[in-house]
Amino acid sequence: MCVMKIPFRKYHGCGNDFIIVQEEEIYPELLQDLIVQSCDRHTGIGADGFIVVRKEPLEMLYYNQDGSRAPMCGNGIRCFSQFCIDEGIIHKKEFVVKTLAGDKIIRVLDDQTFQVNMSKPEFEDLSLTGTSKRIWNDLYIIEDRHYRLHTFFQSTIHTVVFVDELNEEWMRKDGKIICEDPMFSLQTNVNFVQCIDPTHIQMQTYERGCGMTLACGTGACASVVCAYQLGKCKDTVEVLLPKGHLKIHIDTHGDVYMTGNAQCIAKGEYVYETN
Numbered sequence: 001m002c003v004m005k006i007p008f009r010k011y012h013g014c015g016n017d018f019i020i021v022q023e024e025e026i027y028p029e030l031l032q033d034l035i036v037q038s039c040d041r042h043t044g045i046g047a048d049g050f051i052v053v054r055k056e057p058l059e060m061l062y063y064n065q066d067g068s069r070a071p072m073c074g075n076g077i078r079c080f081s082q083f084c085i086d087e088g089i090i091h092k093k094e095f096v097v098k099t100l101a102g103d104k105i106i107r108v109l110d111d112q113t114f115q116v117n118m119s120k121p122e123f124e125d126l127s128l129t130g131t132s133k134r135i136w137n138d139l140y141i142i143e144d145r146h147y148r149l150h151t152f153f154q155s156t157i158h159t160v161v162f163v164d165e166l167n168e169e170w171m172r173k174d175g176k177i178i179c180e181d182p183m184f185s186l187q188t189n190v191n192f193v194q195c196i197d198p199t200h201i202q203m204q205t206y207e208r209g210c211g212m213t214l215a216c217g218t219g220a221c222a223s224v225v226c227a228y229q230l231g232k233c234k235d236t237v238e239v240l241l242p243k244g245h246l247k248i249h250i251d252t253h254g255d256v257y258m259t260g261n262a263q264c265i266a267k268g269e270y271v272y273e274t275n
């Protein structure tokens with residue numbers, strides 16, 4: 001066994017929480033184990049996700065709490081941006097971050113608030129979603145609950161489900177069932193959405209690699225895109241979440257913009273014991 005002290009910061013965006021470290025502080029061969037141990041809510045720091053900061057060129061490497069890699073994280077990229085400011089890595093008001101879902105342009109607004117161009121949704125390229133067929137308004141029944149699934153790629157795979165009311169018990173149970181359905185070979189994030197009025201929705205996400213979270217940025221974008229396509233909302237919507245809100249805007253070219261904040265909640269050294 002060997003003990004290492006790894007400098008980290010912890011952030012949250014609307015309650016979606018992340019451990020963030022710089023790439024030079026970690027050993028790639030130990031990364032999976034480090035993620036699983038440090039994200040544990042009882043024996044580690046606790047977090048929904050783990051972010052590695054690559055500086056040259058600036059890149060966000062995102063991992064879910066189970067150690068799986070994801071192409072992007074909307075709340076994570078705002079926290080990544082705040083980390084880069086806090087650590088003196090970035091001094092500009094606008095910059096580009098590389099991700100597995102392409103380059104994302106970040107604009108720093110007020111203190112701790114960021115606008116991110118989250119790119120256009122992808123409805124056609126099924127290889128991106130890990131599904132063998134297009135899923136749009138498809139009926140999905142669990143016991144006596146009837147859902148309509150809409151699956152597409154919005155910087156990562158998302159399935160949007162509109163419900164009359166958000167119900168914690170069913171979201172957790174049915175979110176897991178939909179997420180792990182074998183028709184999604186790469187699994188899917190599942191967003192339960194309640195439309196309040198044309199400019200407000202409420203949502204919560206069962207995340208692949210993590211379970212229920214308090215917020216999901218890419219999920220908020222996907223939910224608004226889907227609601228807009230179905231004529232359920234306007235092109236600018238406030239997404240209400242248990243611990244905050246995000247503003248999502250779809251421009252005339254179909255690009256999706258997310259605006260929200262990011263907060264540093266801890267800074268220190270993680271005492272990591274290798275097995």
Ligand SMILES: N[C@@H](CCC[C@H](N)C(=O)O)C(=O)O
Pocket residue numbers: 016049064069070071072073074075076156157189207208209210213215216217218219
């Ligand atoms: N919480 C994130 C999404 C994180 C990745 C997701 N669980 C996946 O595996 O695709 C967000 O804010 O977008």
